[in-house]
Amino acid sequence: MGSEDHGAQNPSCKIMTFRPTMEEFKDFNKYVAYIESQGAHRAGLAKIIPPKEWKPRQTYDDIDDVVIPAPIQQVVTGQSGLFTQYNIQKKAMTVGEYRRLANSEKYCTPRHQDFDDLERKYWKNLTFVSPIYGADISGSLYDDVSTQGPPRDSGGMRDAW
Incomplete structure (x- = not known):
């Protein structure tokens, strides 16, 4: 392997x-x-x-109604190199709602010169805008694995990490 x-x-x-x-x-x-x-x-x-x-997958146009049961908001507080991070479980939302949130002015990707610049902006703004993650969802958004191969539900990885 x-x-x-x-x-x-x-x-x-x-x-x-x-x-x-x-x-x-x-x-x-x-x-x-x-x-x-x-x-x-x-x-x-x-x-x-x-x-x-x-x-x-050929298109993601048909997934807006998929439910993200427990989105996580990551809250980071602190200063001068000492920070605390905690997670807040938010109410369920659909992929469509999540997409609109991700594309909103508050959460959209900021203008950047290159990926190093983007990463700097991410860390600089982490204490001001708390990211929301739609992780730990059972199932798959990929097409049928019988002809393509994975990744499908990988609960072991999700549970262990």
Whole structure:
């Protein structure tokens, strides 16, 4: 199973990158177990680059009614290098409502020169605008896996990380 070499069990907690074959990608939960065995979970996330044969969903026009049961608002307070972060569970919302919120003036991507500039703006504004995440949703927004391969519901990864 393929990944970039990050050493045994990822002691530095770096974000690891993986490039599964189509065969590995078809059993996504097994692949997640593999990347966890390599220490990917230590960073809290991993980058998985799908194989060239995999095709993404053709359209997302039909998902506006999908419910995000418990969106999380991340609140960060503090100053001078000492910060506290806590999560507030918000009321359920649909993907359509979430999309409108994400595209609103308050939450939309700020103007930026490059990704380093965007990342600086994210960290600079984190204590002023609390991000809202729609994570930990069961199921999948991807097309049928029987012909494409994953990622479908990967509860193991979601529960462990």
